[in-house]
Amino acid sequence: MQEIWTCDKTLLRLLSSCPLLKRLTINSDGGTIDESGDLTMADLFECLRGIEYLTVWCFIFLSFLPLPRKLPTTLVHLKHLCMECVCFCHIYALPIFVLLIRSYPNLEKLKLVVTEDEVLDESYMGSSTLEDYSDISLEYLNELEILHLRNIENGLVFVKLILAKSPVLKKVWIFLWDELPKDDKLQISEILLSCPCASPMVKINVS
Template structure:
């Protein structure tokens, strides 16, 4: 411990940042010299599932002892103790908070989270914010005052209002999972992030509502500098109808990832082709197929119409990855299409659906390995 104590303060802070916040706070009992080291760490992380609390009648936890937790609070609920600990950490914290993470079960009635975000907005130093909730938490007005953000991760949050604000001018990474928002508010949010390079929207039409006059072309226009794009395939339901071409292209896009891909849905293939056609510098394509095609009535059993896209050439695509690959004709023909249109392709990894038997796996592998390919050096892995 003496060796660690002699390290420069910056190094000690970096070490403490690698620990969960609760563990970092516990270092305050090591010695008088260590009592306040943790109050200057720039990274705070709180996870309800990992948060340790004492039980009724037991000795107070180290964290509770550190904060002089009143004895009558030992019977408080786990959530109340978590919020109490967060409040104490935030109050005692002395330096800037650059990264803040909160993972818990929450809903619109959690006014304690509102108070935390108000405090963070007043400090206005947070660059990386991760709010991972279960329960549809409604973001307060103070959230839109976090103008220093560069990375934002929201899970199960609701945005139903955006006050007049200057936007997230420095935001480069935006991850939205199960976000509850209308299409117009989503467009407004994206337009407020002019430097956005990485975007993930892993929500579908069930949580993104308000379908109206906004088109997929309007969506693409909001992403002029996007380099990494990850989408739930069902998002196309928010932008009907789908055109064959877009007036603008995503010239900077290098990585495209699609989840919940239903190949037999009549709009999935046109949507995929539309994005590929609009990404002339695409380098990696990853698809995660959902094999249960019976969930949709709009299904078809025909083949992928490769002849309808003679002008598409994926000149920069080097890697293709498909998970949960099945035996549908559309899936097989799509891979053949990529192989035939990608002269610089180097790596193809296809993970087959678990319910496909061994004989069928061998047959699929044989067909794909014998398919014409534009690249002479591509390595194909099927399994």
């Protein structure tokens, strides 16, 4: 497993020199990457063609705004994606997820670790809808895991999108934020367990 804490041309040279690298973790002490310079998401993902297991902090992608609709490099080898420091109420959260989904056609497992909403400035907060995402498809996704889900509106929008676009999804684990009121937990559970699903074999577990 290779772990990276910066994103610059040195990183790209390192990744380019490791064509057999299968597992990669990209982190950043400050959330976003101040040293990204004129690098784009396309530059970064061009060096990840062979990666099969990727762990990355969600806020890192804010270093590469504006987001493209789709990356020119399709990561056909990526099977497992873990995104940490996810904040569903961020205005770019859903666009980031959709961009990555469009670029990972063979993704089999998706894991999200949600962070607290209070870390955001109000100017970055907003609601999301499923409009313009009708072309999304996760043909091979069979596992979804979300830890510390708490934001009802945007979090549920994302889960509904995954359930509706994953025809072979088998296992869904949703672990709610411990400090959510009991009534909120019950409401979220009822909504998730009644969502329309593209897969007839999916089992949804909410706790």
